[in-house]
Amino acid sequence: MKLSINSFYLLLLICLSFELPCQNVSITNIIAENFTTSESDLLEIKFNETLPNLPFVVAWQDSAGRQYAQQYLTNDNKLIIPMAQQSGWSGKLLMVGMSIADEATIRSISFSDHWNNFISMRGMTPGSVNFTSPYFFKNYSLRFICFCLVFILFALFFIINKRVYLSLLFGFLISWLVYDSRNIYNRWDIMNNLAQQDYEIYIFKDIDIFLKEAREIIGDKSWSKEPLSGVINSYCTYKLADLEYKSKRYDNPNEADFIITTKPKKREIVYQHNSYFLISQNSDK
Amino acid sequence: MSLIAVILHICVDILCGLLVLRLLKDTEWQLFTIVKALAIGMMVDTLFVGSFSFFGLSILASFILFSIINIGLFGVFYKKLNLSWSDKLLKGRVSIWEGLLLVFILEKLVWSIYSLIKLPVYFDDALNHWSGRGKALLYSVNWSWDPASPLFMGKAFGHEQYPLFASIWRATNTSITGSPDGFIERVDGLLMWVIIVISIATWINEVSGKRWLGIVGASILSCLPLEAWHITAGYVEIYMQAYLILALWGIFNGKYVFAGLMTAALIWSKNEGLILFVPTLTLCLFFTLLLNRDLDLAKKAKLFANYKLTWISIISPWILFKLFKGIGFTIPGNSDIGYVDGTLKLFGYAMFDNPSSSFFWAFILIGIIISSSRIIKDKKLLPIAAGAFTLLAMMLFVFTSTGAHVFLENQMTIHRSLLQIAPVFIVLVCLSLVGEKTKLKEVQKEFL
Numbered sequence: 099m100k101l102s103i104n105s106f107y108l109l110l111l112i113c114l115s116f117e118l119p120c121q122n123v124s125i126t127n128i129i130a131e132n133f134t135t136s137e138s139d140l141l142e143i144k145f146n147e148t149l150p151n152l153p154f155v156v157a158w159q160d161s162a163g164r165q166y167a168q169q170y171l172t173n174d175n176k177l178i179i180p181m182a183q184q185s186g187w188s189g190k191l192l193m194v195g196m197s198i199a200d201e202a203t204i205r206s207i208s209f210s211d212h213w214n215n216f217i218s219m220r221g222m223t224p225g226s227v228n229f230t231s232p233y234f235f236k237n238y239s240l241r242f243i244c245f246c247l248v249f250i251l252f253a254l255f256f257i258i259n260k261r262v263y264l265s266l267l268f269g270f271l272i273s274w275l276v277y278d279s280r281n282i283y284n285r286w287d288i289m290n291n292l293a294q295q296d297y298e299i300y301i302f303k304d305i306d307i308f309l310k311e312a313r314e315i316i317g318d319k320s321w322s323k324e325p326l327s328g329v330i331n332s333y334c335t336y337k338l339a340d341l342e343y344k345s346k347r348y349d350n351p352n353e354a355d356f357i358i359t360t361k362p363k364k365r366e367i368v369y370q371h372n373s374y375f376l377i378s379q380n381s382d383k
Numbered sequence: 384m385s386l387i388a389v390i391l392h393i394c395v396d397i398l399c400g401l402l403v404l405r406l407l408k409d410t411e412w413q414l415f416t417i418v419k420a421l422a423i424g425m426m427v428d429t430l431f432v433g434s435f436s437f438f439g440l441s442i443l444a445s446f447i448l449f450s451i452i453n454i455g456l457f458g459v460f461y462k463k464l465n466l467s468w469s470d471k472l473l474k475g476r477v478s479i480w481e482g483l484l485l486v487f488i489l490e491k492l493v494w495s496i497y498s499l500i501k502l503p504v505y506f507d508d509a510l511n512h513w514s515g516r517g518k519a520l521l522y523s524v525n526w527s528w529d530p531a532s533p534l535f536m537g538k539a540f541g542h543e544q545y546p547l548f549a550s551i552w553r554a555t556n557t558s559i560t561g562s563p564d565g566f567i568e569r570v571d572g573l574l575m576w577v578i579i580v581i582s583i584a585t586w587i588n589e590v591s592g593k594r595w596l597g598i599v600g601a602s603i604l605s606c607l608p609l610e611a612w613h614i615t616a617g618y619v620e621i622y623m624q625a626y627l628i629l630a631l632w633g634i635f636n637g638k639y640v641f642a643g644l645m646t647a648a649l650i651w652s653k654n655e656g657l658i659l660f661v662p663t664l665t666l667c668l669f670f671t672l673l674l675n676r677d678l679d680l681a682k683k684a685k686l687f688a689n690y691k692l693t694w695i696s697i698i699s700p701w702i703l704f705k706l707f708k709g710i711g712f713t714i715p716g717n718s719d720i721g722y723v724d725g726t727l728k729l730f731g732y733a734m735f736d737n738p739s740s741s742f743f744w745a746f747i748l749i750g751i752i753i754s755s756s757r758i759i760k761d762k763k764l765l766p767i768a769a770g771a772f773t774l775l776a777m778m779l780f781v782f783t784s785t786g787a788h789v790f791l792e793n794q795m796t797i798h799r800s801l802l803q804i805a806p807v808f809i810v811l812v813c814l815s816l817v818g819e820k821t822k823l824k825e826v827q828k829e830f831l
Contacts, residue, residue: 348534
């Protein structure tokens with residue numbers, strides 16, 4: 099792309115103003131310039147072939163004509179850049195540039211993107227019982243939107259009936275139900291999603307298959323396990339709680355007849371399913 | 384088969400609870416009576432089964448013995464129970480607005496049943512401490528009552544310091560069915576949620592005389608973002624919610640023996656019951672009796688003793704067992720007491736700036752501030768407010784000045800701990816914001 103005079107001065111400004119920990123940004127390739135995104139506050143940039151963690155620069159202009167620039171790093175996927183958090187952002191992008199030759203697709207995030215982000219599923223994780231995920235519409239959290247709604251409804255009700263306490267309760271109640279509606283949608287979304295996988299919890303899929311067969315092999319003998327990944331440790335002990343267990347914490351796992359592990363080393367494998375191995379220790383005794 | 388096992392288990396527990404309520408001369412037959420009976424029955428059941436299991440009887444045999452005793456006693460005392468149906472919650476037609484709120488409550492019920500049937504036990508603490516140890520106890524091969532054994536109290540599966548209420552109830556369920564599954568392993572959470580919802584609605588209805596306000600309270604609780612997860616998670620925080628609200632109801636309604644039973648259940652559910660809620664409930668009782676000018680000092684002392692002796696006598700075998708076997712009352716960790724820098728700010732964020740409780744606590748705070756003059760003047764509301772704030776102060780102390788501050792920093796337990804005290808704040812705010820004269824028709828006319 100041909101450099102305009104404007105962009106040339108801007109590049110100079112960027113090159114002088116940035117000092118990276120290991121290198122200066124040397125911009126030789128302007129990917130886009132004078133890109134007006136109007137009201138949108140998010141930019142989606144998708145590079146074609148660029149490797150991750152390479153610096154690129156985004157520059158923009160405020161309504162008074164002052165220019166700003168910020169450096170980012172590329173990644174494997176598309177980048178969503180929240181521009182509203184940047185000082186001087188008024189919707190006018192001056193240029194996006196980087197040091198190597200590549201092309202990128204740049205587009206401003208539309209209302210439907212915000213909506214899709216808002217209604218996208220927040221999946222069930224081992225942490226879902228401790229805290230819940232936030233919902234955002236553009237840069238506003240749903241709880242902020244609903245909290246504002248409390249006061250709007252409160253004011254509305256108060257104008258009608260002049261009763262402070264009752265108006266506050268009803269303002270809160272309706273906003274609370276609105277907030278819950280989003281949680282309801284998410285919970286059923288999770289269930290629908292799981293229904294498509296025949297209610298199989300993804301992280302338990304392999305260990306479930308493994309334990310079903312391992313249980314038959316262990317029979318009335320004892321078992322132990324080496325560290326597995328996260329909640330799978332607990333799931334494994336829970337599933338085999340009816341078989342004699344030699345825990346590492348209170349027993350000597352070497353006394354167990356079988357060991358469940360993901361690292362078999364050079365031991366005798368009696369059963370394997372994907373990354374899970376059942377090791378026999380009988381030969382060691 | 385699972386469903387039959389669960390229904391059978393629940394029925395036996397309700398029978399047991401009704402017998403205890405008969406002893407307490409509580410014979411007004413209503414939805415709340417069944418809920419109270421279930422809460423009492425589950426506790427007595429697990430204490431009974433746990434004790435007999437300790438003496439060598441199997442879980443199933445202990446439960447059969449418990450059932451025979453209960454059915455026998457119920458047969459003998461059936462006529463003397465003299466139950467008269469007078470339910471204010473179920474009286475009258477459900478208005479469209481009450482119906483709308485009930486939809487939000489029933490959605491939790493439907494979702495919970497659906498996910499209990501379809502999903503396995505998934506969350507860590509349920510897999511370890513509650514269902515995991517329950518399974519170890521049931522199948523005996525990984526369980527011992529001897530502190531010298533590496534299998535003592537199923538410690539290979541979860542903390543041996545934790546009480547056994549949920550574990551024994553789940554083990555009993557499994558023993559009736561013959562094999563464990565996700566539904567019977569966690570259905571107790573659903574029962575506890577039903578207890579909480581009906582208790583909140585009844586308490587608010589009793590004080591205000593407004594069913595719609597009771598339903599408002601129940602729906603606020605049900606819509607808490609973490610609540611639905613806890614119905615099915617298999618954690619015991621929901622036990623604490625249920626027994627705490629019932630214990631407070633007992634204290635503020637002069638049912639001190641009942642409150643004592645519920646306090647025992649709190650201790651039997653989780654260690655917080657003894658460490659956190661016993662001092663708080665004692666303070667609440669003290670404050671309630673102090674405000675009561677109709678009673679003389681001797682009578683007040685008697686009522687205070689009734690409460691204390693009830694929970695002490697019920698739960699003392701468990702406490703003595705712990706003392707003699709050298710089991711701690713808390714899990715090992717940093718036990719230093721003293722304010723930890725920055726935790727107050729974190730506590731504030733956890734309450735007011737977190738999606739886990741969303742803007743619930745902000746509303747509670749605003750509601751209490753603007754109705755504070757009403758709370759101070761009202762003899763019914765002041766003790767509830769004192770109780771609620773004592774609970775909050777205790778939480779604040781634990782998370783800012785003890786080793787538990789790490790669970791505030793990593794957000795592991797802070798939100799579920801706050802969930803435990805949410806019901807009492809809901810009762811307080813609903814009652815303080817709505818005057819006694821407000822009727823639903825009047826509200827509908829004004830707002831809707």
